[in-house]
Amino acid sequence: MILKELELRSFRNYEEAKLSFEPGVNLIVGDNAQGKTNLLEAISYLGSGRSFRAQKTAEMVRFGADFGEVSGKVFSQEREQTLRFVLFSGSRPRQIWRNGAKKKTAGEIAGVLPTVLFCPEDLMVLKTGAASRRRMGDQVLCQLRPNYDAALTEYNRILDQKTRILKDHFDHPGMLDILPEYNTRLCQVGALLISYRARFYDSLGKSAAVFHGQFSGGSEEFRLEYKTVSSVKDPFATVSQLTQDLLDHLERHYRAELETAQCLTGPHKDDFDVSLSGINLKSYGSQGQTRTAAISLKLAQRELMGREWGEEPVLLLDDVLSELDPGRQDFVLNQIVSGQVFITCCEPGRFTKLGKTIEISKGTVI
Numbered sequence: 001m002i003l004k005e006l007e008l009r010s011f012r013n014y015e016e017a018k019l020s021f022e023p024g025v026n027l028i029v030g031d032n033a034q035g036k037t038n039l040l041e042a043i044s045y046l047g048s049g050r051s052f053r054a055q056k057t058a059e060m061v062r063f064g065a066d067f068g069e070v071s072g073k074v075f076s077q078e079r080e081q082t083l084r085f086v087l088f089s090g091s092r093p094r095q096i097w098r099n100g101a102k103k104k105t106a107g108e109i110a111g112v113l114p115t116v117l118f119c120p121e122d123l124m125v126l127k128t129g130a131a132s133r134r135r136m137g138d139q140v141l142c143q144l145r146p147n148y149d150a151a152l153t154e155y156n157r158i159l160d161q162k163t164r165i166l167k168d169h170f171d172h173p174g175m176l177d178i179l180p181e182y183n184t185r186l187c188q189v190g191a192l193l194i195s196y197r198a199r200f201y202d203s204l205g206k207s208a209a210v211f212h213g214q215f216s217g218g219s220e221e222f223r224l225e226y227k228t229v230s231s232v233k234d235p236f237a238t239v240s241q242l243t244q245d246l247l248d249h250l251e252r253h254y255r256a257e258l259e260t261a262q263c264l265t266g267p268h269k270d271d272f273d274v275s276l277s278g279i280n281l282k283s284y285g286s287q288g289q290t291r292t293a294a295i296s297l298k299l300a301q302r303e304l305m306g307r308e309w310g311e312e313p314v315l316l317l318d319d320v321l322s323e324l325d326p327g328r329q330d331f332v333l334n335q336i337v338s339g340q341v342f343i344t345c346c347e348p349g350r351f352t353k354l355g356k357t358i359e360i361s362k363g364t365v366i
């Protein structure tokens with residue numbers, strides 16, 4: 001997939017911008033707070049309908065504007081295609097367009113412009129909290145499986161509603177009558193999430209192990225283990241079995257959930273562990289090992305998406321190269337011999353010879 005052109009209108013700090021890109025490496029250069037990450041956010045949003053930094057769509061609309069727009073011309077699936085999102089500052093739902101036709105969900109644009117983002121926080125993802133690991137996995141899985149994206153959206157919606165019931169039941173005990181209905185649906189959709197995740201993490205772990213092997217000269221054995229609700233004995237079991245497992249666990253935590261007014265159990269607490277030759281990285285990994293393993297995971301994400309769509313996804317490297325020592329920089333750069341790459345950095349230094357340089361200042365292209 002190649003993003004050929006990008007147009008922004010009232011997106012973040014961009015008032016209006018039109019950019020064209022190279023099929024290979026595009027280097028986005030500029031001082032701090034000029035709009036480099038905003039540009040990568042626009043690209044990744046255009047491809048997935050999800051932002052890697054905004055909590056709400058309205059955050060992406062330029063301060064003071066009523067609506068914003070991101071559109072692009074893409075060469076994908078052997079033809080030219082266009083994508084367009086219109087975002088509103090109020091509560092009006094966003095609009096999605098593909099090749100001039102209006103679409104209902106982001107799932108209908110899946111595969112046109114898949115992207116993989118790599119930023120400095122990802123380097124420590126195996127050390128930090130589970131939430132960032134879930135986000136990292138979801139970012140890719142949502143693009144790979146539109147049905148997963150839809151299930152995750154529904155799960156989060158039910159979770160919000162259930163949390164409200166748990167918080168309000170002290171004042172309105174009658175609300176507990178509808179709780180079982182919510183629990184059942186939550187477990188059904190949750191089971192679907194677990195089923196998708198089990199398969200995804202299995203492939204991701206296998207692919208990352210190959211990269212890690214090349215990287216470490218085969219001296220360490222990389223293993224990824226998906227961790228979900230403890231009552232789930234086999235995450236590859238049927239969805240109905242998984243639903244039952246989740247319901248069992250929920251039942252055992254019924255009292256505790258009421259008392260704490262929190263949704264204590266479910267795949268919204270999922271995580272994964274990485275170990276090297278049996279040693280858990282979260283607890284014992286060195287800085288270097290953790291970074292190398294994180295790079296292997298990112299390259300694996302890219303490979304999985306490439307395999308799925310038959311074309312390399314667009315790789316977005318946000319400030320990450322300058323965070324790496326020369327050995328790791330070279331490993332990453334040597335792995336991305338093909339496909340389109342966007343690299344942001346403040347000081348281009350040795351990267352300028354990699355491809356086209358685009359300079360950004362205060363939300364405008366120089």
Ligand code: ATP
Pocket residue numbers: 011012013014030031032033034035036037038039059060061062063346
């Ligand atoms: P750094 O090198 O520090 O990472 P950057 O070039 O990546 O900087 P961005 O994260 O892209 O910078 O942000 C640039 C600016 O965009 C920030 O100063 C921020 O205040 C501004 N900004 C973010 N959202 C909006 C918005 N909705 N409207 C207007 N400006 C915004």
Ligand code: MG
Pocket residue numbers: 036037038318319
């Ligand atoms: Mg930035």
